[in-house]
Amino acid sequence: MSTKTNHSISVKHIEKSRINEIDFNNLIFGNDFTDYMFECDFKNGSWNNPTIKPFGNLSISPVAKVFHYGQAVFEGMKAYKDDQDKIWLFRPEDNFNRINKSSKRLAIPEFPKELFFKALESMLQLDKDWIKPGFGNSLYIRPFVIATESGISASPSSEYKFMIVCSPAHAYYTGDIKVVIAEYYSRSADGGVGAAKAAGNYAAQFYPTNLAKEKGFHQVIWTDANEHKYLEEAGTMNVFFRINDTLVTAPISDRILDGITRKSIIALATRDGIAVEERRITIQELIEASKNDSLKEIFGAGTAAVISAISNFSHQQVVYYLPKITTSFAKMFKNKLMEIQYNKSEDTFGWRYEVSSK
Ligand code: COI
Numbered sequence: 001m002s003t004k005t006n007h008s009i010s011v012k013h014i015e016k017s018r019i020n021e022i023d024f025n026n027l028i029f030g031n032d033f034t035d036y037m038f039e040c041d042f043k044n045g046s047w048n049n050p051t052i053k054p055f056g057n058l059s060i061s062p063v064a065k066v067f068h069y070g071q072a073v074f075e076g077m078k079a080y081k082d083d084q085d086k087i088w089l090f091r092p093e094d095n096f097n098r099i100n101k102s103s104k105r106l107a108i109p110e111f112p113k114e115l116f117f118k119a120l121e122s123m124l125q126l127d128k129d130w131i132k133p134g135f136g137n138s139l140y141i142r143p144f145v146i147a148t149e150s151g152i153s154a155s156p157s158s159e160y161k162f163m164i165v166c167s168p169a170h171a172y173y174t175g176d177i178k179v180v181i182a183e184y185y186s187r188s189a190d191g192g193v194g195a196a197k198a199a200g201n202y203a204a205q206f207y208p209t210n211l212a213k214e215k216g217f218h219q220v221i222w223t224d225a226n227e228h229k230y231l232e233e234a235g236t237m238n239v240f241f242r243i244n245d246t247l248v249t250a251p252i253s254d255r256i257l258d259g260i261t262r263k264s265i266i267a268l269a270t271r272d273g274i275a276v277e278e279r280r281i282t283i284q285e286l287i288e289a290s291k292n293d294s295l296k297e298i299f300g301a302g303t304a305a306v307i308s309a310i311s312n313f314s315h316q317q318v319v320y321y322l323p324k325i326t327t328s329f330a331k332m333f334k335n336k337l338m339e340i341q342y343n344k345s346e347d348t349f350g351w352r353y354e355v356s357s358k
Contacts, residue, residue, distance in 0.1 A: 009038075009115075009122055012053040017129070022168065024132055029172050029304065030140070034127040038119045038164040041148070042109055047162065050115055052122055055165065061150035065157040071147035072199035073102035076303040078138040078169070079124055079355065081131040082343035087124055087355040090341050092117070094260045099143055102196035107156040108145050116143070123164055124355045130168050135338050140169035140304060144199075172236065172304035173218070176311035179234065179298075180217045181283055182208065183316065186225035187235060187255075194255035205235045217314065219300075223283065224255070230280045237302030238262035239310075242329050243289050244296065246275040261301040265333050267349060274329070283315055290320040298322060299330035307334040 014035045040050040077095045100110040131139045143164045147157030185208035188194020224230040238259040241248045269276045289295035298310040309330045312321045339345035
């Protein structure tokens, strides 16, 4: 059956939900997807035929430019359900702005704001049962754009597909994370695409991250490409260093993703009188702080990762351990953030966005 909504998004309904096949207590991040997906094609200079349809495979030319030149960007956002079954998004406008910023950098046409929000809301209404209430439960939302024009001339595509898929999720990492500080490989460089959520940024990290995993680490903390001297981000999350009671994090640049969780922590800390320094921090400073016990915590912050504590870091084959801390900033910020996200505390910043229930 195909119907038109009053937002001109056409909806093709599923015959039967797959929700009963999902074990919501044992989710593996990104493995299960909801019943629906949103699709909209860019052709002849405009976005056309917005459609919500049953989640399923696409049929795309093998010479679509995305397969050859990686012209693709994405976003990561989450929907939360409160105790009254209301559904909330967290700072969705920031995701919208960022996907268009990423698109611009990859020569992809921008997506219209009204349609982005209508698509999101319509999807979430249809898939609402996939969002479970309770801290830690969420629906991870993955909007993305791919270049679909067929032809392998190395030039921007004239056709694109914007899509949204959703996956029930808990936090990306379970337990503490061990990281290695990059000494040779780089994630991004000045003038590059590091600040964009470009698909290729993630593919480029897989090989060095695999090398780190072979040695028992989970992630790499990337350093500046010029000198491998300054700490930048961890690829799936921005990174905060707590030195005594001051939070230090690398400043946003065209090498670092402008993380929404990152800037929310900075805002919460500033509001609550915790000193935050957005400045360059060297590996040497980190090692010194570890040696003189002023380094109290390192944690990552991202939509998928939420706030994840790092238990040790390695540099030049030496492993440095973080102390066990009773009054953890990571735990405190995670709690404050979740209380806002799950509509349990006042949202003085206006970050919450209620998804309409109609
Ligand atoms: C997110 O937090 O949404 C991310 O992009 C991380 C993802 C690559 C797992």
